[in-house]
Amino acid sequence: xxxxxxxxxxxxxxxxxxxxxxxxxxxxxxxxxxxxxxxxxxxxxxxxxxxxxxxxxxxxxxxxxxxxxxxxxxxxxxxxxxxxxxxxxxxxxxxxxxxxxxxxxxxxxxxxxxxxxxxxxxxxxxxxxxxxxxxxxxxxxxxxxxxxxxxxxxxxxxxxxxxxxxxxxxxxxxxxxxxxxxxxxxxxxxxxxxxxxxxxxxxxxxxxxxxxxxxxxxxxxxxxxxxxxxxxxxxxxxxxxxxxxxxxxxxxxxxxxxxxxxxxxxxxxxxxxxxxxxxxxxxxxxxxxxxxxxxxxxxxxxxxxxxxxxxxxxxxxxxxxxxxxxxxxxxxxxxxxxxxxxxxx
Amino acid sequence: xxxxxxxxxxxxxxxxxxxxxxxxxxxxxxxxxxxxxxxxxxxxxxxxxxxxxxxxxxxxxxxxxxxxxxxxxxxxxxxxxxxxxxxxxxxxxxxxxxxxxxxxxxxxxxxxxxxxxxxxxxxxxxxxxxxxxxxxxxxxxxxxxxxxxxxxxxxxxxxxxxxxxxxxxxxxxxxxxxxxxxxxxxxxxxxxxxxxxxxxxxxxxxxxxxxxxxxxxxxxxxxxxxxxxxxxxxxxxxxxxxxxxxxxxxxxxxxxxxxxxxxxxxxxxxxxxxxxxxxxxxxxxxxxxxxxxxxxxxxxxxxxxxxxxxxxxxxxxxxxxxx
Numbered sequence: 001x002x003x004x005x006x007x008x009x010x011x012x013x014x015x016x017x018x019x020x021x022x023x024x025x026x027x028x029x030x031x032x033x034x035x036x037x038x039x040x041x042x043x044x045x046x047x048x049x050x051x052x053x054x055x056x057x058x059x060x061x062x063x064x065x066x067x068x069x070x071x072x073x074x075x076x077x078x079x080x081x082x083x084x085x086x087x088x089x090x091x092x093x094x095x096x097x098x099x100x101x102x103x104x105x106x107x108x109x110x111x112x113x114x115x116x117x118x119x120x121x122x123x124x125x126x127x128x129x130x131x132x133x134x135x136x137x138x139x140x141x142x143x144x145x146x147x148x149x150x151x152x153x154x155x156x157x158x159x160x161x162x163x164x165x166x167x168x169x170x171x172x173x174x175x176x177x178x179x180x181x182x183x184x185x186x187x188x189x190x191x192x193x194x195x196x197x198x199x200x201x202x203x204x205x206x207x208x209x210x211x212x213x214x215x216x217x218x219x220x221x222x223x224x225x226x227x228x229x230x231x232x233x234x235x236x237x238x239x240x241x242x243x244x245x246x247x248x249x250x251x252x253x254x255x256x257x258x259x260x261x262x263x264x265x266x267x268x269x270x271x272x273x274x275x276x277x278x279x280x281x282x283x284x285x286x287x288x289x290x291x292x293x294x295x296x297x298x299x300x301x302x303x304x305x306x307x308x309x310x311x312x313x314x315x316x317x318x319x320x321x322x323x324x325x326x327x328x329x330x331x332x333x334x335x336x337x338x339x340x341x342x343x344x345x
Numbered sequence: 346x347x348x349x350x351x352x353x354x355x356x357x358x359x360x361x362x363x364x365x366x367x368x369x370x371x372x373x374x375x376x377x378x379x380x381x382x383x384x385x386x387x388x389x390x391x392x393x394x395x396x397x398x399x400x401x402x403x404x405x406x407x408x409x410x411x412x413x414x415x416x417x418x419x420x421x422x423x424x425x426x427x428x429x430x431x432x433x434x435x436x437x438x439x440x441x442x443x444x445x446x447x448x449x450x451x452x453x454x455x456x457x458x459x460x461x462x463x464x465x466x467x468x469x470x471x472x473x474x475x476x477x478x479x480x481x482x483x484x485x486x487x488x489x490x491x492x493x494x495x496x497x498x499x500x501x502x503x504x505x506x507x508x509x510x511x512x513x514x515x516x517x518x519x520x521x522x523x524x525x526x527x528x529x530x531x532x533x534x535x536x537x538x539x540x541x542x543x544x545x546x547x548x549x550x551x552x553x554x555x556x557x558x559x560x561x562x563x564x565x566x567x568x569x570x571x572x573x574x575x576x577x578x579x580x581x582x583x584x585x586x587x588x589x590x591x592x593x594x595x596x597x598x599x600x601x602x603x604x605x606x607x608x609x610x611x612x613x614x615x616x617x618x619x620x621x622x623x624x625x626x627x628x629x630x631x632x633x634x635x636x637x638x639x640x641x642x643x644x645x646x647x648x649x650x651x652x653x654x655x656x657x658x659x660x661x662x663x664x665x666x667x668x
Contacts, residue, residue, distance in 0.1 A: 059531035060502075166619060167388075196387035196558060201602040201615030208612065223531065230604035230613070249609060267536035269561030270605055274584050276565045278540035281533055284501055300533075 003086040004047035005185055005217050006071050006104065010080035013041040013066050038288045040066040042241035043080065045315075048185070053211065053218040055232035055249075057225060057264070059285055063241040065189050068221045072104045072187040102132060105178035109190035111170035115162040121148070121173055122158040129180045147176045150213075151206060168199035175206065179214070187219045192227060204231055225268050229253055234321070237261050240288055240296040243315065247322035257324035259301045295327065303328060347418075348375035349519055349552050350399070355412030357391075357398045366623045368394040368407065370576040373649070376520065381546060381553045383563030383584070385599075386573035389620060392556045395573070396522045399554075400439055401429050417519070435465040438513035442525040444505040448497040454481075454508055455493030461515050480511040485541055503534035510542065517549055524556045539566055560599065564588055572596050575621060575631035582655035592655060592662035594636045630659070 016037040023033045041063040048054050048071070056064045069075040071082055073089055082089045084100045092100055108114045115124055125147060126140040135143040145155040151172045162170055171191065178186060188207070192200045208231060210216055222228050228235055229249045236246040237258065245258040256262045263281045283300040286292055292299050298308040305327070313325040353373050359366040369391040376382050386392045397403050399414055401421065414421040416437065421429065441447050449457055458477035462468060468476070474493070481489035484507040497505060506526055513521050523542070527535040543566060546553050557563050563570055564584055571581040572595065580593040591597040598616040600606060607613055618635040621627060630647050633639040638661040647658045 059533065168619060196620075197560075197599060198387065198602045198616035199619065201604075201613035204604070205612050205615065225532070226604045230607075230609055264532055267532050269535075269539075269559065269565045271560050271564045271588050271600060271603065272605070273561070274564045274588065275568075278536050278543065278565070280536035280540050282537075284503060284534070285531065 002049055004083070005050045005052075005085060006219075007047040007083040007086075008044055008067065008071055008077075008080065009083060010043045010045060011041055011067070011070055011077045011082060012039065012043050012079035013063070013070055013075065014039055014078045036289055039241050039291065040288060041070065041077075044238075044241075044243050046071070046236060046243065046246075048217060048219055050184070050217055051211075051215060052234065053220060053232045055228035055235040056219060056221045056238065057223060057228050057235060058238035059223060061240070061285060061288055062238040063288075064221045064238050067238070068106070068187045068189050068219055071219060072106050072185070073101060074106065098132075102181045103184040104187065105181065105183040105185070106187045106189060107171075107174050107178050107191045109193050111167075111174040112162065115170065115173060115177075117162055120159050120161060121153075124162070124173060125177045125180050128177070132181060134181060144176075144180070147180055148172075150210075151176045151179070152202070168195055168203065171195065171203055172206070175203075175210075179210065182214075183216070185217045185219065187221070189221045190223065191220075193222065193224065200227070207231065225264060226270070237264070240286065240291050242296060243325065244297065245322075245324040245326075246315075247319075247324075251319065251322045255319075255322075257318050257322070257329065258297075258326045259303050259328075260297045261324070295325075347378075349378050349380075349417060350376040350554075351413075351415040352395075352399065353413040353415070355395075355398060355414060356410050357394050357403055357407060358410050359407040361406060361624070364624050367576050367626070368623060369398065372412075372573075372576075372578055374571055374578060374581060376552050376554060378519075379546070379550045379552055380569065381543075381555060381567045383567035383570040384554055384556045384573065385558060385560060385563050385570060387558060387620060389623060390573040391576040391623075392573050393524050396439065396524050396554065396556055399522060400433050400437060401426075402439075431465070434461065434518075435516045436518050437520045437522065438516070438518040440506075440509050440513050440521060440523040440526045442528055444502075444509040445497060447509060448505065450497050453494050453496055454500075458493070458512055458515065461512055465516055476515060477511075480514050481508070483514060483545065484508075484511045485537070486511070503530055503537065506530065506538055507541070510538070510545075514545065514549070518551060520552045520554070521546075522554045522556070525558070526555075527562060528557070528559070535562070542566070560588065560603065572599070575626055576623065577631070577658060578649075578656075579632070579659070580655070580657040586655055590663070590665040592652075592657040592665075593632075593659045594638050594661070594663070595632050597663060598635075 014037050016035045019033060019035060027033055044067055058064045070077050122144050126144040129135045130137060130140050144158060148155050153169060153172050192203050195203060220232055232249055235249050235252050237244050239260050245261045253265060256265055267280060281300050294310045295308045295313050298304040307327050313327045315323045315325045316329045317323050355369060355372045357369045359368055372395060384392045398409050403409060409422060455477060459473040462473035462476050478489045478493060481492060486492055486504060486507055500508060527538050555563060555566055567584050570584045570587045571578050574595045580587060580596045587596060591600060601614045602616055604613060616635055621631055627634060629644040633643040642660050647660050649656050649658050
């Protein structure tokens with residue numbers, strides 16, 4: 001079996017706010033204030049193999065962006081470990097560490113907030129490869145021009161500033177910048193969410209062309225199931241910091257096992273589904289400050305029973321390459337066992 | 346049935362230093378009573394400015410330069426600002442994409458709702474409070490009495506949008522203009538809001554203009570759809586027809602660009618090029634540079650054509666066999 005390019009092993013990421021002086025003083029008088037901790041990512045296992053496109057979907061606050069950042073190595077994990085080609089990130093030193101950092105690049109949702117508005121395109125794209133010695137100073141312009149052309153930017157625009165471009169073109173600049181350091185893994189965090197549908201299609205096609213051309217691996221974070229279904233080899237669904245289901249797109253969309261995945265797929269508005277009657281699942285996404293006990297989804301789940309309120313469901317295999325974390329899996333297993341145990345007539 | 350709103354040849358232009366920006370240009374449409382109309386288009390197509398123009402919310406340097414907006418037969422463009430204020434928020438209400446921008450962060454929800462009630466009706470404070478409470482209950486906010494004392498930041502995004510809808514409903518308007526109200530929401534929350542709005546529109550007999558870039562949402566919600574491109578309505582008709590047998594090449598381009606239109610893993614079919622800058626649109630059909638069907642005649646302006654309840658602006662519309 002091949003080693004994953006990047007792998008999260010029981011990775012958790014917590015954010016906590018330390019008590020300020022006033023609160024500490026209040027505690028001296030017995031106020032009993034505690035640090036507030038958000039479990040953005042809660043013991044997640046995820047392996048991304050070379051050449052794969054893995055989709056990470058979920059609603060706001062489910063921890064998908066945080067997991068993406070932790071796996072790209074730009075944010076440390078608070079628990080568990082991230083392995084790059086089998087080696088823990090924390091054990092990498094010197095050149096190895098630098099090589100890993102360059103090999104994993106991120107592309108964000110809003111290029112306007114990640115592109116320095118006071119730099120020209122040539123510097124935005126060319127600075128990193130020059131600093132890291134990938135190209136020599138006098139070759140930077142040619143190098144950037146070839147990259148710009150590859151992502152569909154006119155090479156005559158290299159001396160322009162980001163504000164002179166449209167949203168789709170800015171996203172192309174962001175992609176060219178990521179490609180400039182010859183990465184292996186691209187972590188795309190909602191990279192097409194802000195784009196109009198026709199521009200979105202152009203960018204998605206570009207991602208797929210680049211994958212073939214440069215042998216890239218993608219971790220594609222999105223809230224848009226339609227996009228993820230189209231381009232990913234495997235889809236991972238997160239809810240409130242945990243992975244609830246993972247399968248190939250065909251499996252996931254034809255036979256979703258987790259009630260949350262079922263709801264997401266059912267409620268996705270599509271052009272084919274006109275004048276529909278909505279049957280939304282009830283309730284809000286709970287605050288990650290106070291996640292519900294047991295299965296995080298149980299307060300909204302139409303199929304919840306007693307066990308869901310107390311015990312955290314673990315990921316179990318439903319089919320080859322299809323896992324889900326739901327107590328209904330056990331009920332289904334018992335049913336099939338009973339069904340097979342009955343003598344055939 | 347007489348339409349509740351009739352927009353005739355409306356043009357709204359922005360006089361900028363770089364020239365006249367024709368945000369909307371010769372737009373005509375009607376909204377029937379209790380009808381849900383979806384207005385779709387990409388960013389910069391003028392769909393939001395259409396909504397703002399109806400309510401008289403276009404600020405300088407923008408100006409409605411020509412046309413008529415007939416609401417129940419009365420031209421809103423001829424009304425004094427004072428007369429317009431009696432209609433805005435009472436007979437026609439608006440819901441925006443981001444309620445955090447439209448709700449005052451330092452006033453409680455109750456204060457803002459009671460203010461809205463009192464602005465348009467001579468009722469006692471107690472009655473205004475009761476009406477606000479009922480409106481919150483209608484949109485599915487649990488324990489509305491307590492929530493009236495809460496501030497906007499204490500609500501989640503979905504709940505804030507419910508509050509915005511409750512405020513829009515306070516006076517039982519005849520028409521609600523909703524500008525991308527579910528775009529920022531998660532799928533499961535969007536589904537809840539669409540469910541509520543569909544129920545409420547039917548219950549109170551309200552007409553609805555739903556502005557969105559999401560064809561899926563409009564397909565699910567609307568009776569009729571209008572597609573805007575570069576400041577003009579390029580195609581309009583029943584949702585079932587427009588989305589299944591589009592006549593205008595831009596509509597069909599939009600429909601084939603969505604990931605669901607091609608088998609998994611195959612390249613998507615985007616519309617080539619990008620929308621022209623509103624400051625320098627080509628003459629004639631603004632879509633001709635991106636259109637595979639364009640010919641020389643497209644350099645002249647296509648006039649709206651109406652056939653079998655469908656309206657489109659194109660010299661070379663797609664033909665569908667008539668069943």
